[in-house]
Amino acid sequence: MSFYTSLNGLKNAQTDLGVISHNIANAETNGFKKSRTEFADIVVGSAFTNPRMIIGVGATVESIAQNFSLGPVEQTGSALDMAIGGDGFFTTRNVITNQLLYTRNGGMTVDGDGFITDGSNNRLQVFPTDATGAITSNTPTDAQIPASNGVDAAGNPIEFAGITVGADGSIIATYTDASNLSVGKVILASFIAPQGLKQIGSSNWVTTGISGAPSYGQPGTGQYGSLLSGAVERSNVDIAEELVSLITAQRNFQANAKAIDTSTQITQTVIQLRT
Known part of the structure; x- marks a missing residue:
């Protein structure tokens, strides 16, 4: 024995x-x-x-x-680098399988079509908003930045100039004529049992029967945690x-x-x- x-x-x-x-x-x-x-x-x-x-x-x-x-937070200065100061997760969508993924890695970039994506080309999910920044639907949608915001008096396109992310998750695109456009509000997901999430690589998780279904909310509300733009959360x-x-x-x-x-x-x- x-x-x-x-x-x-x-x-x-x-x-x-x-x-x-x-x-x-x-x-x-x-x-x-x-x-x-x-x-x-x-x-x-x-x-x-x-x-x-x-x-x-x-x-x-x-x-x-x-x-x-929580892992240490590193300042990067890039507006699309985001860190969560709490228990929430960023929500992304795999464009091939349409599966929703959850991550703590907030290092995002913009692809050629204007979609905000992570390093694996999964698209960041946001709440859609109107011109005033008010949420119009609780259904997650892809965050996409329009390349232009109309045309100027000479008929030339008003091109994209930059982007900012507020503490409440508001993504605001700025254009060459100093106009602003609300892209949406970053969605954070929370789980009753995050230890039950299944790791799938690239700092991504998917739901299981153990983790339970996600609940969605805005940064700075409830259990979702605060949002810091210009920083990323490192490994713990x-x-x-x-x-x-x-x-x-x-x-x-x-x-x-x-x-x-x-x-x-x-x-x-x-x-x-x-x-």
Whole structure:
């Protein structure tokens, strides 16, 4: 039995090492959230077993839990770089699958068609607004900046000049004639159980039955958190903490390997006695 107990220990330590390595590898990934491995002990017994005679047979990986604590915020000066000061998530849409994605990485850019996108060309979702900036619908829509805002007296197009994002999520496009146009208001999503979100890479998550459905709102209201333009949230991985955990996991692996080696030596001794 000791062989299988220690073998489970080796597998658990290997899983722990993999999780820690993944954390370290993403120490510079904007919006990344670290994970930790949680273990549970295994015992053998039944309703008729004497409680004093129950035997432990090792441990198992109970879960790999995500940690959504806030990472450090880095100032970038770019208006479309946004950071959330709370528990909310940016909402984007995959243009190929139409699937809604949720991310803490607010590093956005504008593509050739005027859509505000992340690094994977997923389109930022906003609440549509009227000319005064008032929300006209609670249905998420793609954020798109018109290339021009009409024509001037000479018939020349009034071209796009710049963009600003307010603390309330208002995206305002500015044009060469000093006119402004409301593009929409940034949508933030909140979940009753964010630890149940499924990671799909590129600092994106999708909903599951565990996370529950998202609730949408504006920055600075309710549980959605504040919005800071000109900054991005970095990874919440603490390298020093991960290196200590790495050493612990390595020692755990070595100890289980030593236990297997000891069991092998005992077995060989018993076999030699019989022969």
